[in-house]
Amino acid sequence: MNSMNMHRDIISDWQAQHERLFGQHAIKLRHRLAETGLFTRESVGKLIERCPQSHFGLESVSFDGETPKRIYGELGNATGLEAIEAIEKGRMWMNIRRVMDWAPEYNDLLNKIFSEFEARMDGLKTFKRNIGVLISSPNAKVPYHADIQGQSLWQISGVKRVFIYPRSDVFMSSKSIEKILLRETNEDMPYRAWFDDYATTFDLQPGEMLTWPLYAPHKVENHDCLNISVTMEHWTKPIWNSYAVHYGNGVLRRTLGLQNTSTSDHGLHVYPKAASALLWKKMGRQIDGDVVKTRDFRIAPENADGRVSVR
Known part of the structure; x- marks a missing residue:
């Protein structure tokens, strides 16, 4: 991370009321991640190439049938910048997971951010912190789902619309949460179109981050542009x-x-x-492990949609 920016707060518009709201309500804040130099297109391309296979995820969604279905892909021989180019063409998203485990400069950034949060919130102690990078296509959609730990989404480039739904049994039952925790299903859960009438929506711009309550269901829809985003997780x-x-x-x-x-x-x-x-x-x-996934496609930057089927 650029040493000249190490002494500046990453969150630039924290206010006193955010301490009471954090973890209880959706909050949108401004951040300075772009100033670190770790999330330029070139830096992210190099990060893709450094990523261990076990920490690499590439997904899309098939909307055939009544229920959206996730499908899974692989990088193949593409370079990091070629992969970004391919993602810009097709409806895909790439998840570079647990970056702090194998890229020390990102671990330093993660620790700085949570040190800021803990300094601003009396009694907050976090552990099992995690940082990942998402690269996703124009108009890509992440289906309705929930997560099992504290979550935040940080926008670097592009714009995405995030739908946050009420945390109640109507939208995510305790039995559904149990199925996720016991790994009897993936994080996608039953969704009805009328749920959107009760969602709070945010158009997340570059330099903004969003956090929401534990187990709050949510879905994400990219605007018509490539998106580079950062995800962070934590436990208390x-x-x-x-x-x-x-x-x-x-x-x-x-x-x-x-x-x-x-x-x-x-x-x-x-x-x-x-x-x-x-x-x-x-x-x-x-x-054990994730719900079983098969590989359905491979990155192919020369193709119009940036990928080729492998099935």
């Missing part, structure tokens, strides 16, 4: 407690048939449910 003790409770509820529902179990992230019930979760994992009952 309350987030871990919520994970343990929902996971433990899922285990108890599947083993003992218990229903109507509490989803509160505090209280004595957290600890036996956490123990149930750990025991379930040790018994090998959780599906």
Whole structure:
């Protein structure tokens, strides 16, 4: 990261009320990630080439049928800049995962950002921080889904519309959350068109970031332009407690048939449910790794849509 920018705050418009809103409501803030030099087109191209295969994801969506379906691709022999060029042509998005594990300069940036957050919010302690980079096509769409940890989306170039839905059982039931945590499904969940009537929408511009409540369902639609974005994840003790409770509820529902179990992230019930979760994992009952994915296409910058089918 450019040393001359190390002493400037990454978040440029933090206000006192954001401490109370963080993690409870959707918040849009301004950031200075572009000033670091880590997210230019050339820098991102080099990052693609450095990325270990195990941390590389390339996806699209098939809208055949009533329910959108994710399909998966591979880089092939394309360079990083060729891959970006191909993504600019086709409806795809590339996910460069866990960048902090193999690119030290991005780890330094991640630590700086969360140090800022912790300095601004009394009692906030984060762990298992994660940073990734997303490159996505004009008009690309990410289906309705939810995440299991604290999330934020940082826009570098292009514009995307983000739909944030209310955090209630109407839009994401506790049983749906359990299925995600137990890896019985991927993060995509049942969606109805009328959900949009109740969503809060944000058009995320370069230099803006967005964060939202835990488990809040959301979907993303790019404007008609290439998008480069950064995703960040974090855990806190309350987030871990919520994970343990929902996971433990899922285990108890599947083993003992218990229903109507509490989803509160505090209280004595957290600890036996956490123990149930750990025991379930040790018994090998959780599906290992991601939900199985097949490779459907390969990057092909010479083609009109930037890809070629491999099936």
